[in-house]
Amino acid sequence: AQTVTQSQPEMSVQEAETVTLSCTYDTSESDYYLFWYKQPPSRQMILVIRQEAYKQQNATENRFSVNFQKAAKSFSLKISDSQLGDAAMYFCAYRSEYNQGGKLIFGQGTELSVKP
Amino acid sequence: DSGVTQTPKHLITATGQRVTLRCSPRSGDLSVYWYQQSLDQGLQFLIQYYNGEERAKGNILERFSAQQFPDLHSELNLSSLELGDSALYFCASSLPGPGKFFGPGTRLTVL
Numbered sequence: 001a002q003t004v005t006q007s008q009p010e011m012s013v014q015e016a017e018t019v020t021l022s023c024t025y026d027t028s029e030s031d032y033y034l035f036w037y038k039q040p041p042s043r044q045m046i047l048v049i050r051q052e053a054y055k056q057q058n059a060t061e062n063r064f065s066v067n068f069q070k071a072a073k074s075f076s077l078k079i080s081d082s083q084l085g086d087a088a089m090y091f092c093a094y095r096s097e098y099n100q101g102g103k104l105i106f107g108q109g110t111e112l113s114v115k116p
Numbered sequence: 117d118s119g120v121t122q123t124p125k126h127l128i129t130a131t132g133q134r135v136t137l138r139c140s141p142r143s144g145d146l147s148v149y150w151y152q153q154s155l156d157q158g159l160q161f162l163i164q165y166y167n168g169e170e171r172a173k174g175n176i177l178e179r180f181s182a183q184q185f186p187d188l189h190s191e192l193n194l195s196s197l198e199l200g201d202s203a204l205y206f207c208a209s210s211l212p213g214p215g216k217f218f219g220p221g222t223r224l225t226v227l
Contacts, residue, residue: 026126033217045218075214091159103149103172104208104216106159 002027004094006107013082014115020067021077021110023092028115031097034075035104040088048090051075053097079112087114120219122207123156128225134195135223139207141188145217147171147210148190150182153221154203165190194224202226 003026012045024032036048047068051059051068058066063080079086119142141148142145150162154173162173165184174183179197185188194201202225208216 037218043221043223045206045208045221047215047217049217102147102210103161103164103174104151104159105161106138108158 002029002032002093002094002096002105004105004107005088006092007109008110009108009109010113012113012115013079015082015084016087017082018078019112021079021090021092021101021112023075023107025073025075025092025094025107027073027096029093029096029098033095033097034066034078035093035095036064036066036075036077037087037093037106038086039090039091039109040085042067049077051090082114084114086116087112117133118217120145120207120209120217122146122219122222124222125220126223126225128227130199130227133197133226134193135224136195137192137194137205137207137224138151138207139190139219141190141207141209144215146188146208148184148188149208149210149216150176150190150192151206151218152203153206154200157203159206160184162192171227188189197226199226 003086034051038046049061067076089109093104121140133176146167153159162176164172177205207219
C-alpha cells in the first residue's frame with residue numbers, strides 16, 4: 001500500500017523569505033500523481049500544485065514550485081517570497097494512476113506559520 | 117470557490133444518533149469522494165462513487181454508508197454515532213484525470 005510521510009509537523013518562515021516543505025512517499029507503482037494542498041484556518045482544501053510522475057520537469061505555479069525526485073520518492077514544496085496569506089496547513093498527497101479509483105492518500109500535514 | 121457544495125456546514129448531535137451529510141459535485145463531474153479529517157487519524161479516504169455506482173472503498177466504518185443519486189449529488193449517512201466520529205467531513209469531485217476539488221466540509225460534533 002502507498003504511504004505519504006511529512007516529517008515536519010511545523011515550520012516557520014519570515015515574510016518575503018523562502019521555505020521548503022518536505023514530503024516522501026512509498027509506492028511500487030511507476031505512474032502516479034503528487035499534489036500539495038493548502039488548508040487555511042477556514043478549513044477549505046485548496047489545490048496548490050500537482051506533478052505527474054512521468055514528467056521530469058518540476059511543476060511551478062507562481063511562487064510555488066516543487067522538487068520532484070522520483071528515484072528518491074521525494075516531493076518537496078518550495079514557497080518563495082512568503083506572504084502572510086501562505087500561513088496554513090499543507091498536505092502532500094498521492095494518487096495512483098491506475099488503481100483504487102483515484103483516491104488521494106494524504107500525509108500528516110505541515111503547519112506553516114509566516115512571521116511579519 | 118471550488119464549485120463543490122456541502123450541507124450542512126455544522127452539525128451537532130448526540131451519541132447514538134444518525135445524520136446525513138449532503139454533497140453536490142461541480143457541474144459535469146461524475147465522481148464524488150468522501151474524506152474524513154480528524155485529529156487522530158488525519159485525512160482519510162472513505163468512499164468514492166462514480167456516476168451513481170460505488171467505485172472504491174477506504175476506511176469506512178460499517179455504521180457509515182453513502183450513495184450517489186441520478187442528479188449526481190451524494191449523501192453520506194452516519195449512524196449510531198460515537199464521540200470519535202466527531203470530525204470534518206469533506207466531499208470532493210473531479211473530472212476524469214488528476215486533481216480534486218474539495219467542498220468546504222461539514223463539521224460534525226458528537227456530544
